[in-house]
Amino acid sequence: MRLHHVALGNLRRRWSRAAFLVATLVIGVATVVTLLTMSRALTVQAQNELETYGANIVVAPRTDDLSLSYGGVALGGVRLQARELREADLSRISTIPNSRNVAIVAPELLGAVEAKGRQTLLLGVRPGDEFELKKWWRLDGRPPAAGDELVAGSSAARRLALRNGDTVALDGRDFRVTGVLEPTGSQDDELLITGLATAQRLLGKPGKITLVQVAALCSDCPVEEIAVQLGDVLPGTTVTAMQQVTKNRMHALDVFRTFSYVIAAVIIAVEALVVFVTMMGSVNARTREIGIFRALGFRRSHVTMLVLLEAALASVAAGILGYLVGMGASYLALPLFAEGLHVTVVWTPLLAAGAVLLAVVVGSLGSLYPALHASRLDPTVALRAV
Template sequence: MNLKSITFRNLLRRKGKAAFVLAGLVIGVSTVVGIISFVEAMTNDINHKLEKYGANILIVPKTENLTLTYGGLSLGGVSFEMEEIREAELARVSSIKNARNIAALGPLVLGVVKVDSHKVLMAGVDFEVSEILKPWWKIQGALPDHNGLILGAETARILNLKVGDRVNIKHKELIVSGVLQPTGSQDDQLVFANLATAQSIFNKSGRVSMAEVAALCKDCPIDEMVKQISEVIPGGKVMAIQQVVKGRMETLEHFKKFSYGISGVILLIGSMVVLVTMMGSVRERTDEIGIFRAIGFRKRHIMKIVFLEAGIVSGLAGIIGYFMGLGSSKIAITFFSENHSGQVPLNFELAIGAFGIALLVGLLSSAYPAFMASRLDPNDALRAL
């Protein structure tokens, strides 16, 4: 017989009360775990999708010139005779600390070519990574090989070219293998060729005009990545497309804040349930506490009984709540994830956190009832018998 056995026996006797406290805490903990797991899974899912939104970091050569274009309107002064980046330098990007967060790196060589009587801007790209960098591209036709071209929608219209037509550029005959459907971007007015083909046409072998990088995940700060890339490409100017990045991050942050706010409120309600139930339990047990005090239990012994009781129920609630929360988030994610691809992994830290929070809420909410119980005067308690 010790304080633990008194606690266990009491819990077994008052199963209904214990179950009520347990249910209150389980609901609180499982909701918090569910929300956190759900947010985590959704964040991963959203990040995964956002990565498909294309490039968010640009690497351009350093220049002292200011661009004189705005909204697609050119006011002159723009020169393509700028410095270029060496392809070998670009390869160093794969060595940065956050290299694993880079979804795609797309080198781009730009130059002006003459097709019939029209001057047109040609971009040499790596069509394999274009699928990641420009997921919005819809090509009528096919991706080109070394002798092929893709035309922007506006270019095809002005040059009156269609799939299968042949074009002579700088004494090289190229075949139009595809035409882009209108994108609403500058791509509509470009001609796209394979990177090596374009480099050969412009006589810029091993050099690129710029590079696009697609990178985003919850733990890869873009600003930090910009810094890392700048360090490995000293000749380049690395810029984050801030609007895109910030927009993505802010959306996720709002979602998280809202979720954590709700979690906090639910935990508060859970703690109130524990407080009220434990107060009721202490009142019901006035006689017992009176006996305990009369036969020589110290105040701390009484507090220990109340805290042990709360600790056992809370710990159990933490374990049950974690698995229930995980289960509910798994169910929820199948409804919210578009292609049901959202994963809710077992998270050891979250499990420990759930157990800890349940214990903390249970013990803190029991502190006042435990204090009240310990302060019960044995004479008053026995007189009330």
């Protein structure tokens, strides 16, 4: 026999009191689990949304007289006197403090080329990054891979009568069309898109880029801060933070999260009080029993340990139950907050462990004074009946 046998025996014997204690803790743990799960799910959903929106930061050369026409870069009459950026400078982006928040860096080079006797916009990109960034692009075909391949925007394809598999000469050099973009409703429809290195050679601008689109996943930091950091490492550029809608959503999430924490803190405090009252009642009801333990040679620390052990055993059960109830509640409540968006509840072992830990901490804290009170009881009470 060890102390935990005595603790378990008491919990079994006074099962209604134990059940009340467990229920109290379950409510608190479940509430915290629900709030955290929902907050996390909504944050993930917002991050996905941010990714879907594409770039939220655009880095362009600084200029005074450039009028905007595409992505923050002036092409006035296809007169590209704008200063360009050096592709080699992009490596500096990885040195900013918030570099871990930078998900995609997509450099672009814009220029005018002649195709079938018409001036046309050519966009040089890193296909992998560009198509990852612009998830809304729907391509009939595949992205350009080799140096002599291109993809045509829907308007450009129509104007130049290009179809997937056609060959077209740009400034006298033949390119194979590997795909045609579905209409996007943006200026992307006017573009011919090829690899960045190919565009640089064709436009006679080796190592140059016109702008950089950056996707920063930033649920816990301001996008503006990243923009400032980018401006610091890329002097001579204009860095513009975008995605006001997502920012507003993130702000709303932050408010929700803060609100959740406050609610959770209040609930935890209240349940700690309930645990305290319950355990005090339990200790007072067991005065004689505790006197017996002391008379039989239990140290004060043994009695303290015994009461805390009972609380801990009940708390572990409450932590597990609370986690399950909280996750169930999240499934039920999340649709009400997600406004029809696809949001997934994620089962994480870390949260489960945290729920059990929270229950044990609250249970133990609430039981600490009753346990100390029990240990200070006068053992002569056990002999009172004589």
